[in-house]
Amino acid sequence: MKRKVTSKVISQKEISPAIFDLWLETDLAAEARAGQFIGVFPKDKSTLLPRPISICKVREDGKALRIVYRIAGQGTREFSGLREGDEVQIMGPLGNGFPAEAGLGKKVFLMGGGIGIPPMVELAKEIKKQSDDNTVIQSIMGYRDADTFLSEELGKYGEVFIATEDGSVGTKGNVMTAIREKGLEAEVIFACGPMPMLRAIKSYAQEKGIPAYISLEEHMACGVGACLGCVVKTREVDHHSHVNNARICTDGPVFEAGDVEI
Amino acid sequence: MAEERKLGISRENHTKSSSGEQKKGVPDLRTTIAGVEFKNPVMTASGTFGSGMEYGEFVDLNRLGAVVTKGVANVPWPGNPTPRVAEVYGGMLNAIGLQNPGIDVFMERDIPFLKQYDTKIIVNVCGKSVQDYIDVVERLSEEPAVALLEINVSCPNVKEGAIAFGQKAEALYNITSELKKHAKQPIMMKLSPNVTDITEMARAAEAAGADALSLINTITGMKIDIYKRKFVLANKTGGMSGPAIKPIAVRMVYQVAQAVKLPILGMGGIATAEDAIEFLMAGASAVSVGAMNFVNPYATVEVLEGIEAYMKKYQVEKLSDLIGVVE
Ligand SMILES: Cc1cc2nc3c(=O)[nH]c(=O)nc-3n(C[C@H](O)[C@H](O)[C@H](O)COP(=O)(O)OP(=O)(O)OC[C@H]3O[C@@H](n4cnc5c(N)ncnc54)[C@H](O)[C@@H]3O)c2cc1C
Ligand SMILES: Cc1cc2nc3c(=O)[nH]c(=O)nc-3n(C[C@H](O)[C@H](O)[C@H](O)COP(=O)(O)O)c2cc1C
Ligand code: FES
Numbered sequence: 001m002k003r004k005v006t007s008k009v010i011s012q013k014e015i016s017p018a019i020f021d022l023w024l025e026t027d028l029a030a031e032a033r034a035g036q037f038i039g040v041f042p043k044d045k046s047t048l049l050p051r052p053i054s055i056c057k058v059r060e061d062g063k064a065l066r067i068v069y070r071i072a073g074q075g076t077r078e079f080s081g082l083r084e085g086d087e088v089q090i091m092g093p094l095g096n097g098f099p100a101e102a103g104l105g106k107k108v109f110l111m112g113g114g115i116g117i118p119p120m121v122e123l124a125k126e127i128k129k130q131s132d133d134n135t136v137i138q139s140i141m142g143y144r145d146a147d148t149f150l151s152e153e154l155g156k157y158g159e160v161f162i163a164t165e166d167g168s169v170g171t172k173g174n175v176m177t178a179i180r181e182k183g184l185e186a187e188v189i190f191a192c193g194p195m196p197m198l199r200a201i202k203s204y205a206q207e208k209g210i211p212a213y214i215s216l217e218e219h220m221a222c223g224v225g226a227c228l229g230c231v232v233k234t235r236e237v238d239h240h241s242h243v244n245n246a247r248i249c250t251d252g253p254v255f256e257a258g259d260v261e262i
Numbered sequence: 263m264a265e266e267r268k269l270g271i272s273r274e275n276h277t278k279s280s281s282g283e284q285k286k287g288v289p290d291l292r293t294t295i296a297g298v299e300f301k302n303p304v305m306t307a308s309g310t311f312g313s314g315m316e317y318g319e320f321v322d323l324n325r326l327g328a329v330v331t332k333g334v335a336n337v338p339w340p341g342n343p344t345p346r347v348a349e350v351y352g353g354m355l356n357a358i359g360l361q362n363p364g365i366d367v368f369m370e371r372d373i374p375f376l377k378q379y380d381t382k383i384i385v386n387v388c389g390k391s392v393q394d395y396i397d398v399v400e401r402l403s404e405e406p407a408v409a410l411l412e413i414n415v416s417c418p419n420v421k422e423g424a425i426a427f428g429q430k431a432e433a434l435y436n437i438t439s440e441l442k443k444h445a446k447q448p449i450m451m452k453l454s455p456n457v458t459d460i461t462e463m464a465r466a467a468e469a470a471g472a473d474a475l476s477l478i479n480t481i482t483g484m485k486i487d488i489y490k491r492k493f494v495l496a497n498k499t500g501g502m503s504g505p506a507i508k509p510i511a512v513r514m515v516y517q518v519a520q521a522v523k524l525p526i527l528g529m530g531g532i533a534t535a536e537d538a539i540e541f542l543m544a545g546a547s548a549v550s551v552g553a554m555n556f557v558n559p560y561a562t563v564e565v566l567e568g569i570e571a572y573m574k575k576y577q578v579e580k581l582s583d584l585i586g587v588v589e
Contacts, residue, residue, distance in 0.1 A: 002319050004559055041557070046351045048504060048557045091559070221347040221354055222556040226316040227309065228332075228361045229347035242363035243340040250316070 002224060003028065004039075004091040009082045010064060016147040018071045019115070020080050021056075023064055028092050030062030034100055034123035035192075035215055035254045038065065038092035039223045042075040050091055051075040052220050052249070054192070056118035056150075057125065068118035068150065094223050095253045098190050098213055100126040105134040109186040110154070111175050111201060113142040113193025117150050119215060123190055124157035138184060142175040142197065176200045186210065195262065202257035212257040218248045225250030233261035289573035290580035291566075293327070293547050295525045296448035296473035298409045300327040300382055300548060303581055304538070304566040307503075307529045307552030308333055308386035308412060308452070309358065313372035314379070320559035323379040325566060330527075330550060331372060333388035333414045336397035338364035343496040348485050353504025353531065354553055355483050357497035360388050360417060365401045373405055382409040386452070388417045392437050396444050403446035411447050412527075413437070416454040416479045416501075428454035428479070431466040438470035448473035450527060453518070456482050460514045461521035468522045475518060476527035476550070478511045503553040505531040512544050519545025519586055533561065535568020542569075545586040 007026035015021045028038065032055050039050025057066040071077050082088060100123060108127060112120040120139060127137055137158030141151055146168040154160050162170030163178040171178040175197060178184075191201045192215035205212035218230040231245040235258065238246045246252060246260070291302040305328040311317055314329045323329060341361025348355045362368070368385075376383045385408050389395035395413065402408050415428030415437060427433045434451070441449055451467040453460060455478040464475055480501025485494040511530025519526055528546025532538050533554040541549045554561045569581075578584055 002559075004320070045505075047349060048352070048553075049349045049354060050556070219345040219347050221356065221553070222310075222316070224316045224319075224559065226312040227347065227356070227556065228341065228358050229344075229356060231341070231344060231346070231361070240363075241338075241361060242367050243338045243361065245340060245361060 001031070002092060002094060004089060006087050007065075007090050009084055009086045009088060011084055012080075012082050014080075015068070016149040019068065019147075019149055020071070021066065021068050022079065022082065023059075023066045024088065024090065025064050026090060027063060028090065029058050029065045032058050032065060032093040033097040034126045035098035035119050036093040036095045037253065038067070038090045039094060040067070040075070040079060041089040041091070042078045044074070044078060047074050047078070049221055050223050051079075052094070052223060054119040054215070055093065055122055057122050070115045091223060094249060096251065098123050098126075098215070098254050100130065102188055102211065102213065103127040103135065103137075103190065104130055105132055106187040107136045107185060108138065109179070109184070109189040109191075110137060110139040111141075111189060111191040111193065111197070112139070113175060113197040114144065116191075116193030116197075116215070117141055119192050120190070121150055121153055124154055128157045138186065140175045140178050140184070142178075142193065143169070174200070176204065189213065191215070198257070199262055202262060205257055213254050214257050214260075215253045216248050216255060216260070216262070217253065220249050223249045235259055235261065287574060289570055289578060291570060291573075293581050293585075295527060295547050296410060296450065298382065298448065302327040302566055303542065303548035303569070304562055305384065305527065305548055305550045306330050306555065306562060307550035308414065309356075310552040310555050313368075314376055317555060317559055321563045323376075323381055325563055326381045327548060328382035328384045328409065329376055329379075330384040330412055331368075331376075331386055332362060333360050333386045333417075334362050334365055334368045334398060335360065335388050335390075336365055336394045338362065338367070345495055346497070346500075348494040348500065350483065350485055350502060350504075350506070352506030353502055354556075355485055355495060355500030355502050356480065357495045357500035359497065360414075362388070365398050369401060369405065373407060377407050383407055384410045384412050384450070386412045386414050388414045390417060392440050395437065395441055399441055399445045399449075403444070408447055410450055410474070411445055412450045412452050412476055413441060414452050414479070416452070416456075426454055426456070428452070428463060429457055431462050434463055435466040435470045438467050438472050442471040450474035450476050452479055453477040453514075454479045455510060455514055455530075461517050464518040464522045464524070468524050472524060474525045474527065475522070476529065477518060478507070478514050478530045481507055481510065503531065505533050505537075505554070507531045508537060508540075512540050515541055515546050516544040516588065532565065533558070535565050535572055538565045538569055539572060539584060542581070542584045543586065543588040547585055
């Protein structure tokens, strides 16, 4: 069940310039899965709408959630000032999440770009937890520069390949350059990141004839499927809208790349 | 549970109060619009609550006076490109473009869903031509569960160069009188605030036979991203709603209440019971909670409980004792 609740800050630290790692104590965690997100409410009354932020990790006991976010404007700037013990209103869990089971027994690519990387941590954890001997997780992460936040942590779940725009670490270029350079192969892709990266992944997956589950982003108001603010064009007529539009906040944010027009 | 029981008592009390033995201290929240009785005055604003399904996870729909549905047209509308929503100081802009699945799906899916609940159904109707509206209104006349029709005249009239029906008194008069000929349910014209004189529109609707009025729809706004030098909304302009528009909405409800005799469903930025009571005092017979549902998904029920608490505290026996009392 989606709920709006008051959560308590367990800890917050800046893990990279302007990128914050925030643990929140909340029982919403018990129902949360990789690829879902929460709406985080700023306290400032001039900024009313919930900020959609992906779930980066769920604590094993189901009583705490972690989010990792970049300061992008007024709301996230406010969040960056949260301290241990502060209260923050959150709503969730929202959205459908990644179908982690689609990775079982497969060679899996987890592809993240920039601030699209955080949800890959919980996904890696979920796939790893259920994995068998045939499951191989390879994380390919794209960054601007040497601030390769979360990459070490992803290393716990499988091999990590890094691409940086400035070439300071790993492959110079983006995640696509990295898989080509390293000759990597997969049977299923999970991805989150900027639109150009997702488009490249979509065409790569089509070329290879493999499924790609991509997490999309759009400006949102309600976050629960009521306002129709956050739609993406779909290939088929959507079951809810009866036009070619699906709601990213509820039908997504994760879609099979072939199902959406991006 | 305890809260439901509370409402249960007041419902029982309604029957008693009509025979004049209202129990002391239990306020009578009932209200009437165009001959339709609602168990309380708290409704949802069209387009902010879907058809109730999404918010059913947060609030008990049985507690609402009515659910006012998202605008529905004769055929599915795809709506506008994204971004469709943007936050602004104390509110938001939206340019959804009236995306809707069309009346067929609406009748098959949304109406049966809402019928499961003990709340009234008000259907918001949109169209690009008078005939579009007539088609929808005629379909809805087959469905007795629909209590009232709210006619969204903020849609662009394609024949009139996309000026909204609700922005010209003559066009508003015409569409109102046409729909009156076809509608089985009472019709409530939803006025646009994007006019020079809202009372002129209210009078035109009244003269054409409207049964009720609802106001306000969103106020046209714009937001520019100065770093990208681009409009924030793909549509360039969007309708503003949320707490920042409330004073304008209260003023317009008051002006319209002074100008015409029709009952009014008031809305615009309602976040709390205090906000809702302002609208009632300005002359609204009921209120809708809109954008604030996005901020507080429990807002409708909290507004209702707050009105009840206010009435108890200030010993207001019945809701009608609050309507239009400002002086
Ligand atoms: C499903 C989803 C998951 C996300 N996960 C993360 C994450 O894990 N970490 C992270 O750093 N960011 C994430 N984002 C982006 C994040 O929502 C925005 O950076 C954030 O809302 C910006 O808010 P602000 O108040 O700081 O910025 P402002 O620009 O002041 O925000 C103004 C308004 O625009 C909205 N907005 C601005 N940028 C975006 C955006 N990129 N996407 C959606 N809405 C936006 C805000 O929510 C707010 O309503 C995610 C977005 C979506 C849709
Ligand atoms: C996302 C969104 C969608 C809306 N869609 C409709 C609609 O379909 N028909 C309509 O008459 N009004 C629509 N409205 C206007 C609201 O019903 C209401 O009149 C307005 O938002 C003011 O109230 P508020 O400030 O409480 O939101 C919409 C408003 C929002 C925010
Ligand atoms: S944000 Fe309202 S439908 Fe997705």
